[in-house]
Amino acid sequence: MPTYDVAVARLVEAPVGRVWAAWTTPEDLRAWWGPTGFTCPRAEVDLRVGGRIAVTMRAPQEWGGFEQHSAWTIIEASAPTLLRYVFRFTDADGWAITPAQAGIPAEGVPDEGRHEVLLTDLGDGRTELRMTEHGYTTTDARDMSRTGLEQCLDKLTALVETGRAERPAGAA
Template sequence: MAEQTFDVHVEREFDAPIERVWAAWTTPDDLRAWWGPTGFSCPRAEVDIREGGSIFVTMRAPDEWGGGEYHSVWEITELDEPVLLRYIYRFTDADRNVITPAESGVPAEGIPDEAHHEVLLTAVGDGRTRLEMTEHGYTNEQTRDMSRSGLDQCLDKMAEVVSAQPR
């Protein structure tokens, strides 16, 4: 019998055109500006935007959380610029070697070794964009809810980036 899983699903509208929101997901400077929950920073972002390519990011915790760095690679499985980005999220070390969530230092219970994510963008008129994002595979509701909270904080930061910096 398959283990029950719980998904994060968020919908958000941004006051920015679809191309600007796409750029926020696919350019290093933009990723460094918004990746990570409130108080966290992203000192490293590398992108190879194509099917079979990847996005590599480093998230740094604030000093009060120990200042640790958490690395991940997003292996792109499908993309249709500027509307669809599907990827497999995996924790890595600083050299991009895949590790388990537990080896990364995050509280790992309920986090899958590889999580399938989907970002869907839709132009909704008046220069606005709707984002729908789904993260699949959490094995308990508490971990899903923690991830949802972190994602909401990241998207709050993204909203500031895309509305403040037209491309």
């Protein structure tokens, strides 16, 4: 069965260490994790191979205010340039659940997804961020994930460039 990957890149006007911190510190994760309008009330980080990052994403009230939990089991971490992890949806206690149990509407989302964050120091306080999510089995699932990831990375970029995860109205 073919699989489809999500690959997203950003040029970030911030030093590589600052972008790394956005991925690996609870305060920063709480500021940007989740698509536009979503919040992240919980982020826990155990940054070591075999450790995990656990996050909770909360939908806005107009979407019902549901919470979705996930754990990212770290398989490789090389600060400040590489983070590889296995993504799983979990219940509130951290136990693995299927995407359907997590309320994911699209068939084709893997139970476990290998993800990679690659940061390249471009000099002059700029960083190239490349994020890849592997293993979607349908293009619909891939496209749904890409939409959410694009919005998350927009918030991350705004956070490290301006100190705020949501860009002011009218900002590029």
